[in-house]
Structure formats: structure tokens, C-alpha cells
Amino acid sequence: MSLEIFQNILSKSSNTVVFTGAGISTESGIPDFRSPTGIWTKNKPIEFKDFLSSEEIRVEFWKRKFAVDLTISKAKPNIGHMVISELNQMGKVSKIITQNIDNLHQISGVPGENVIELHGNTTFAKCLDCDLRYELNSIKKLFEQTNNPPYCKNCSGIIKTATISFGQSMPKEEMLKAEKASLSCDLFIAIGSSLKVYPAASFPLVAKKNGSKLIILNREGTDLDKYADLVIHDEIGEFLSKSIKLIS
Ligand code: NAD
Ligand code: ZN
Numbered sequence: 001m002s003l004e005i006f007q008n009i010l011s012k013s014s015n016t017v018v019f020t021g022a023g024i025s026t027e028s029g030i031p032d033f034r035s036p037t038g039i040w041t042k043n044k045p046i047e048f049k050d051f052l053s054s055e056e057i058r059v060e061f062w063k064r065k066f067a068v069d070l071t072i073s074k075a076k077p078n079i080g081h082m083v084i085s086e087l088n089q090m091g092k093v094s095k096i097i098t099q100n101i102d103n104l105h106q107i108s109g110v111p112g113e114n115v116i117e118l119h120g121n122t123t124f125a126k127c128l129d130c131d132l133r134y135e136l137n138s139i140k141k142l143f144e145q146t147n148n149p150p151y152c153k154n155c156s157g158i159i160k161t162a163t164i165s166f167g168q169s170m171p172k173e174e175m176l177k178a179e180k181a182s183l184s185c186d187l188f189i190a191i192g193s194s195l196k197v198y199p200a201a202s203f204p205l206v207a208k209k210n211g212s213k214l215i216i217l218n219r220e221g222t223d224l225d226k227y228a229d230l231v232i233h234d235e236i237g238e239f240l241s242k243s244i245k246l247i248s
Contacts, residue, residue, distance in 0.1 A: 002230065002232045002234070002239075003239070003242055003243060005230050006215065006230060006232065006239075006243055007243060009187060009213055009215060009229065009230060010092065010187065010243075013092070013185075013186050013187035013213070014186060015094050015184060015185045015186050015187070016087070016092055016093045016094065016185060016186075016187040016188075016189060017093070017094060017095050017096075017097060017181045017182060017185040017187070017188050017189070017207065017212075018084050018087075018093050018095075018096045018097070018189050018191060019096075019097045019098070019099075019188065019189065019190045019191065019193065019203055019204060020084075020096060020097075020098045020099065020100060020105070020190075020191050020192055020193065021098075021099045021100065021190075021191070021192045021193025021194065021195075021197075022099070022100060022192065022193070023191065023192020023193060023194075023218060023219065023236060024078075024080045024081065024084075024100070024104075024191050024192035024236055025075065025078075025081075025100055025102055025104055025192075026192070027078040027079070027080060027235075027236065027237045028075040028076060028077065028078045028081070028102075028104060029071055029074070029075055030071055030072060030075050030102055031071075032192075033194070034194050034196070043064060045165065045166055046060065046061050046064075046165060047165060047166050047167045048165040048166065048167035048168035049167050051158075051160065051165060052128075052158065055148075055149060058149035058158070059147065059148070059149055061149070061160075062139075062143050062149055062150075065122070065161060066140055066143070068122075069122075069136070072102055072122065072123075073123075075102060075104060076104075076107070077104045077105075077107050077108035078237055079237040079240065079241045080191070080192070080236040080237045080240050081104050081105060081107075081108035082108055082109075083240040083241060083243070083244045084096060084105065084108070084110070084191075084240070085105070085108040085109040085110050086244060087244070088109075088110050088114055089109070094114070094181065094184075094185070095114055095115075095116055095177075095181040095185075096110055096114060096115050096116065097116045097118060097178045097181060097182070097200075097203060098115060098116065098117055098118065098119075099118050099119050099193060099197060099200045100117075100119070101117070101119050101120055101121055101122040101161075101163045102122065102123075103121055103122075103123045116174050116177045116178045116181065117171075117174060118164070118170065118171070118174055118175070118178060118200045119163055119164040119200070120161070120162045120163035120164045120171065121162050121163065122161045122162070122163050123136070124136060124161075124162050125139055125150070125159050125160060125161050125162060126159065126160065126161075126162045127152035127154065127155060127157040127158070127159050128157050128158045128159070128160055129152065129155050129157030129158070130152060130154050130155045130157055132152055132153075132154050132155075133162075134150070134159055136161075139159065170199060175199070178203055179203070179206060182203045182204075182206040182207040182210070182212075183206065183207070183210050185207055185212050186211070186212050186213065187212060187213045187214075187215070188203070188204055188207035188208065188212045188213070188214050188215070189214075189215045189216075189217065190204045190214070190215070190216045190217070190218070190222075190224070191217045191218070191236055191240075192217070192218060192236050193218065193222070194218070194220075194222055195216075195218075195222040195223055195224045196222075196223065201223075201224070204216070204224050204227070204228075205224065205227060208227050208228075213229045213230075214227060214228045214229055214230075215228060215229060215230045215231075215232070216228045216230075216231045216232070217232045217234065217236060217239060217240075218232075218233065219233060219234070219235065219236075220233065221233070
């Protein structure tokens with residue numbers, strides 16, 4: 001039943017925006033935050049102010065980062081990413097606003113200009129002061145040799161993965177792009193997010209309040225379910241692969 005309603009709403013849309021959270025990448029083997037097997041059950045996230053103020057915490061940050069990377073660097077896009085990529089190629093989905101930092105939408109074939117990364121990208125690093133980009137291989141080598149966190153060769157600033165930590169300012173340009181996309185769409189589909197992390201989770205409501213339809217696809221309920229035109233509690237890959245068969 002939800003499948004037909006989903007297909008019906010999607011077929012009537014002329015500008016769909018997809019919004020994704022960690023749930024779309026669990027089928028690629030990357031744990032989400034809030035599920036029972038999620039990252040939070042093991043480690044509380046490191047806040048930005050603590051990262052800035054303590055070298056010991058920066059060492060812990062990089063230790064965790066390289067441990068998680070064993071999973072992230074091996075992860076491949078799953079059927080959910082592939083369906084969204086196909087919808088983008090078909091011109092059905094214009095933009096993908098993602099909270100994910102794993103680069104899997106881009107690897108699935110979505111051109112970078114169509115992916116709006118609200119929380120950055122963990123596949124490279126940047127100097128927090130001068131923005132100089134660093135590849136992870138060189139940082140990892142040095143970290144393993146010295147056990148010291150990296151500093152910028154250009155300005156001695158602190159280097160951090162190009163991600164947005166709790167307490168760190170949101171990227172201005174990406175926020176503007178996400179707002180523009182949310183205000184211009186006539187269908188907004190939130191997929192695999194608990195919709196608890198703000199300001200990212202405000203975009204479904206920005207779209208809805210501006211007259212867009214809202215669909216939420218997530219295994220469990222979210223706080224925004226009550227505003228949605230359609231709520232689907234299902235597995236993402238399974239549901240999206242069934243739906244693309246109907247669309248194409
Ligand atoms: P979240 O962990 O808060 O919520 C994920 C939701 O997806 C949960 O409600 C869970 O029930 C659901 N889910 C998980 N697997 C599913 C599946 N196969 N089918 C259907 N539903 C499924 O994640 P969030 O809302 O994205 O917030 C977490 C924050 O952590 C984000 O801001 C993100 O930046 C970061 N994060 C990113 C990654 C990643 O890049 N892959 C992974 C973990 C955390
Ligand atoms: Zn620098």
C-alpha cells in the first residue's frame with residue numbers, strides 16, 4: 001500500500017529533494033548513531049570545543065577516526081544509494097541533502113554539485129585556520145609514527161577531518177544551498193534519519209511549510225512523522241528497490 005502511495009506522490013512531483021541520514025549507509029556496513037548497534041552505544045561523540053582545547057582529546061579523535069576508517073574506506077554504496085543516484089540521473093531528484101560524511105552518494109554516481117553535505121566529509125582533512133586540504137594517508141602515517149595530532153605545515157593551525165562536530169558552526173554555503181533546495185522542491189523525502197540533529201532536521205519542515213509534500217522513510221518513528229504526508233517504516237534498500245521497479 002505505502003509503495004503505491006509513494007510511487008503516486010513521486011510520479012506527480014516535478015522537483016524532488018532527498019534528505020539522507022546515517023540509516024541509508026547501515027546497509028553498506030557503516031553503523032548509524034542511535035540504533036542499538038550504533039556508534040553512540042560505544043563512544044560519546046567528541047565535542048568541537050574539547051577537540052580545540054585538548055591535545056589529548058585530539059589524539060583520541062584521530063585514534064577513533066582511523067579505527068572507523070577501516071570500515072568507511074571499504075564501504076560501497078548499497079541499493080538505497082543506487083536508487084537515489086538513478087532517480088537523480090532520470091532528473092526526478094534534483095538535490096540530495098545529506099547529514100552523512102561517508103562520500104557514498106558521490107561514489108554511487110551523483111555529481112558532487114548535486115550533493116549538499118551538511119556535516120562535511122570524512123574522506124579528507126582540512127586546516128581549521130587556513131583551510132588547506134590534507135589527504136588522510138599522510139596524516140595517518142605521521143600519526144602512527146609519532147602519536148601526535150597533526151598541525152598545518154602552512155600556518156601551524158589545527159588539522160581536523162573536513163566534518164562538522166557537535167558544537168562546530170555549520171557550513172554557511174551548504175546551509176544556504178540546503179535552504180534553497182528545500183524551498184524550491186514540491187516533494188521532500190527524508191530517508192534513514194532519526195531527525196533529531198538540528199539544524200539539519202529543520203529542512204523537512206522548511207519544505208513542508210513552503211507547500212512541499214513530505215515523505216519520511218525510516219525503520220522507526222521520528223519526531224517529524226506527524227507532519228509527513230506519508231510515513232514508511234521499512235528497510236531502506238528493500239523499499240527503494242521495490243519502488244524503482246515501479247518507476248522505471
Ligand atoms: P541516526 O543514527 O540518528 O538515525 C538513523 C536512523 O536510521 C535511525 O532512526 C534508524 O532506525 C534508521 N535506520 C538505520 N538503518 C536503517 C535501514 N537499513 N532501514 C531503515 N531505517 C534504518 O542518524 P542521523 O539522523 O543521520 O544523525 C546522526 C549524525 O551522525 C548525522 O549528523 C551524521 O553526520 C553522523 N553520522 C554519519 C554516518 C555516515 O556518514 N554514514 C554514520 C553515523 C553518524
Ligand atoms: Zn593552515
